Amino acid sequence: MLQREVSRLTPRCMSERALMLSRLGFVGARARKFRTYGSDDEKREYHKRPRIEAVYGFLKTQYSLAANKVRGLKNVASYALFSLLCLVLSREAAENIRRPDKAVSPTYFNT
Numbered sequence: 001m002l003q004r005e006v007s008r009l010t011p012r013c014m015s016e017r018a019l020m021l022s023r024l025g026f027v028g029a030r031a032r033k034f035r036t037y038g039s040d041d042e043k044r045e046y047h048k049r050p051r052i053e054a055v056y057g058f059l060k061t062q063y064s065l066a067a068n069k070v071r072g073l074k075n076v077a078s079y080a081l082f083s084l085l086c087l088v089l090s091r092e093a094a095e096n097i098r099r100p101d102k103a104v105s106p107t108y109f110n111t
Helices: 002-009 016-023 040-046 049-062 073-096 100-104
Strands: none
Touching (some): 049 073, 073 100
16 A cells, blocks of 8 residues: 555656655755855866766676776776666767767677
């Protein structure tokens, strides 16, 4: 009964986690009363962080950046660069075929 009431009152596009965070007072990636200190340049750079974290999370899940099988700083850096290159090339390929929705699907181009 309570679950039906909650689902009726909330938009269907919100996940459970987003709903919980909104009830706790979080809006998007930042809290309502969050303040950034420093110069204006530092504030602008800090506010880019959620976008960077989203790309990093996508690389970790889709391009296996989380569980690399190489050792050494040079090899890990090369592995990360190749993962980023795969991301850029798949996005460019999706734009070239005029299907930008396929940019988030790395397996679409595996044929």
